[in-house]
Amino acid sequence: MAITALQSAASGLSALNTSLDVLANNLANVNTAGFKSSRANFQDLLYVEKAQPGNQNANGDESPTGLYVGLGVKVSGTQVDFTQGVPVRTDTPTDLAISGLGFFRVKVQDSVGNGGFAYTRNGQFTLNSDGQLVMVNDQGRRLADDITVPQGARDSFKVNANGKVTVDVPGQSQPQDIGEIQTVVFINPTGLKQVGENLFVETGASGPPVLGTPGTENFGEILQGVYEASNVDPTRELIELIRTQRAFEMNSQTIRAADQNLQTIAQLRR
Amino acid sequence: MNYGLMVSASGVLTSLYRQDVAANNLANVDTVGFKPDAVATRQRDSARVEDGLLSMPSNRLLERLGGGVLMAPNQTRFTQGAIEKTGNELDLAINGDGFFVVSGGGAGGPDGGRLRLTRDGRMTIDARGRLVLAGEGLPVLDTSDRPITVNPGAALKINGDGTVMQNGAAIAKIQVTDIPDRRALRKVGAGLFAASEGAIAARAPATGTIAPGAIERSGVDPIRAMMDVSNATQDVTANARMVQLHDDLMNRAINTLGRVT
Numbered sequence: 001m002a003i004t005a006l007q008s009a010a011s012g013l014s015a016l017n018t019s020l021d022v023l024a025n026n027l028a029n030v031n032t033a034g035f036k037s038s039r040a041n042f043q044d045l046l047y048v049e050k051a052q053p054g055n056q057n058a059n060g061d062e063s064p065t066g067l068y069v070g071l072g073v074k075v076s077g078t079q080v081d082f083t084q085g086v087p088v089r090t091d092t093p094t095d096l097a098i099s100g101l102g103f104f105r106v107k108v109q110d111s112v113g114n115g116g117f118a119y120t121r122n123g124q125f126t127l128n129s130d131g132q133l134v135m136v137n138d139q140g141r142r143l144a145d146d147i148t149v150p151q152g153a154r155d156s157f158k159v160n161a162n163g164k165v166t167v168d169v170p171g172q173s174q175p176q177d178i179g180e181i182q183t184v185v186f187i188n189p190t191g192l193k194q195v196g197e198n199l200f201v202e203t204g205a206s207g208p209p210v211l212g213t214p215g216t217e218n219f220g221e222i223l224q225g226v227y228e229a230s231n232v233d234p235t236r237e238l239i240e241l242i243r244t245q246r247a248f249e250m251n252s253q254t255i256r257a258a259d260q261n262l263q264t265i266a267q268l269r270r
Numbered sequence: 271m272n273y274g275l276m277v278s279a280s281g282v283l284t285s286l287y288r289q290d291v292a293a294n295n296l297a298n299v300d301t302v303g304f305k306p307d308a309v310a311t312r313q314r315d316s317a318r319v320e321d322g323l324l325s326m327p328s329n330r331l332l333e334r335l336g337g338g339v340l341m342a343p344n345q346t347r348f349t350q351g352a353i354e355k356t357g358n359e360l361d362l363a364i365n366g367d368g369f370f371v372v373s374g375g376g377a378g379g380p381d382g383g384r385l386r387l388t389r390d391g392r393m394t395i396d397a398r399g400r401l402v403l404a405g406e407g408l409p410v411l412d413t414s415d416r417p418i419t420v421n422p423g424a425a426l427k428i429n430g431d432g433t434v435m436q437n438g439a440a441i442a443k444i445q446v447t448d449i450p451d452r453r454a455l456r457k458v459g460a461g462l463f464a465a466s467e468g469a470i471a472a473r474a475p476a477t478g479t480i481a482p483g484a485i486e487r488s489g490v491d492p493i494r495a496m497m498d499v500s501n502a503t504q505d506v507t508a509n510a511r512m513v514q515l516h517d518d519l520m521n522r523a524i525n526t527l528g529r530v531t
Binding site: 009016042043044046050067069071072073079101186204206210218247253254260264265268269270 | 282285286287289290291292293294295296297298299300301302304307341342343356357358390392394395396397398399404405406422424425456457458459460461492495496499500502503506507510513514517
């Protein structure tokens with residue numbers, strides 16, 4: 001019945017609209033440090049069986065295939081693409097980037113993230129009034145490794161590839177150790193939940209966080225004076241946008257065609 | 271009753287069905303790994319042939335008319351979709367023949383088989399470290415039908431022959447298989463195909479190669495699908511018009527020709 005065609009087309013419009021929302025968010029975040037692009041994954045819906053394979057016709061022949069009508073499409077989920085963004089050099093000592101796997105761990109309210117932690121690839125940090133390393137945003141999320149830079153040592157703040165943080169103290173020949181930045185990996189980063197502010201939080205699907213030293217085993221090294229730019233590729237997103245819009249138009253044509261059929265049928269009896 | 275009325279009605283019904291299938295193809299114009307369905311219709315035999323009344327006398331003119339049109343089983347077109355680079359190393363596309371094998375999808379389904387085949391190779395690692403389909407989370411199987419468990423965190427590389435490499439060592443090989451008679455495959459949604467246990471057992475390694483970091487676009491040709499949708503509408507209109515003419519004819523027969531003066 002033409003109702004099926006209407007529903008298939010409507011499911012297409014709805015799925016494509018979701019895809020458009022995801023693309024719009026990617027494009028809006030083309031300049032957001034540490035942002036990871038997402039995509040909407042589509043999959044076909046169930047099929048209605050009109051005739052089973054193996055049906056016999058009048059001559060006793062078995063039909064080799066069945067007769068199925070699909071019911072359209074849905075968004076099966078959105079998937080975050082964790083490929084590395086381009087490192088941008090700023091020479092600001094508190095700008096950090098992870099080259100390879102890993103997330104910075106920041107403190108949040110328990111209501112936001114499991115255990116009061118959230119994870120980010122955005123390494124644009126700054127120092128707050130207490131000298132603590134915090135994210136540059138209105139929330140001032142504190143780095144969970146509790147790095148506190150002593151007064152006056154701001155300019156000599158150094159982070160090495162393994163996350164060791166040192167400062168020069170006047171009157172001492174050796175740099176002073178003030179802590180270590182550890183990073184976190186997940187077995188399934190695509191299972192992390194996005195909560196805004198460039199933060200991800202742990203879920204059952206992501207697996208528990210695995211804490212480690214940057215630059216060892218699978219953990220990516222830390223770069224100082226560099227931040228990781230958004231990994232959104234505007235060309236790809238715009239091409240997807242065109243594709244999505246055209247597919248949307250085509251599905252709206254199906255609705256018109258199916259509607260016309262229903263109208264024709266409604267007017268069968270004069 | 272007017273014989274032609276039924277013939278035209280069958281035309282309306284099959285055209286609507288053709289449109290349903292075309293609408294589903296068009297809705298899936300952007301679904302990764304989707305294969306379009308091709309609609310087939312067949313001529314319906316005349317009532318005498320259908321009912322096996324061959325020895326009975328019949329109207330020779332009607333005999334030639336046939337009985338209208340019927341829906342025939344549809345077939346899935348397994349033509350290769352365009353392969354597009356995504357850069358995500360867990361996106362796999364099959365270039366050539368073959369399917370990935372996944373387990374689950376409603377164990378003990380109507381066909382009793384628990385394995386499903388798919389061309390949608392967008393994969394991810396689940397919380398238990400298994401390589402799974404990104405959509406439904408069904409485990410992807412290796413060449414011995416076992417799920418593939420990877421070392422968490424370590425960089426993963428997948429070669430064109432399906433070998434999964436971690437830290438320079440091969441840890442598993444993704445199964446790419448094909449079954450001899452593809453008509454045995456049945457779509458069950460979510461990009462998955464099911465087949466009878468016999469057909470699954472008869473599967474053999476496929477000739478296709480894996481393109482890592484790429485997806486296979488939907489096999490739907492949008493122009494063709496669009497034309498199928500609008501053609502079906504034309505056919506519905508034409509057949510519905512014929513129904514009205516038959517009705518008109520009966521009107522005349524009853525109210526004009528048969529009028530008692």
